Amino acid sequence: WVLSVSCRVDHERIQAVGPDRAASEWLLRCGALVRYQGSPKWQQDYNGLPTGPLGKYKIEAINATDSCIMYRGFDYLDGLEHVTDIKLEKCMYIQDECLQRLSETSNLQKSLQKLKIISCGNVTDKGILALHKLTNLEYLYLSDLPGIREKETTFRVLQQALPNLELELDLE
Secondary structure: OHHHHHHOOOHHHHHHHOHHHHHHHHHHHOOOEEEEOOOOOEEOOHHHOOOOOOOOOOEEEEEOOOOOOOHHHHHHHOOOOOOOEEEEEOOOOOEHHHHHHHHOOHHHHHHOOEEEEEOOOEOOHHHHHHHHHOOOOOEEEEEOOOOOOOHHHHHHHHHHHOOOOEEEEEOO
C-alpha cells in the first residue's frame, strides 16, 4: 500500500499545491531531502514542510541519498524550474530510464548545473550518455557505478556533446 501511494503521481495535487510543493512531498516521502531557494537548510521532515502562498518555496537542490525515488514519480520533476543541483546516491531504483527521463525534462535542461551519481548499481553507459541533453550541466560527478563498461567512449561522447562540462570520475 505504501509503495503505491508514494509512486503514483497525483496530478490533482500538483495543480492544487503547485509543482514545488507536490515534488517536495513526493521526494520527502521517498526519503530524499530538498533545499529551497534562499535557504541554507535541507528540508527532511515531511510534516515540517513550510507552508505559504502557492509557489513561494522553489526547490533548488535535491539530495536523494538512500531514497526510494523511482521512475514512476519523475513526473513530479516536470514543473520544477529552479533545480540547479541533484545528488543521486545509493538509489537502488535509479536506472538508465530515470536518467533519460531526467535529461528530457525541459525545465531541468535549463536549470540543472550540478549532478552527482554515486553507487547507483543499475546505471549503465546508456544512462550516462542520455545526460547529453542537460545542456546547462556544468559539473557531473560519477562514482562507484559498476554498470558503466565503456568508460572512455562514454565520457568522450559526453564531453563532445557538453564541452563546458566538468566531469569528475571516481570509478574503478
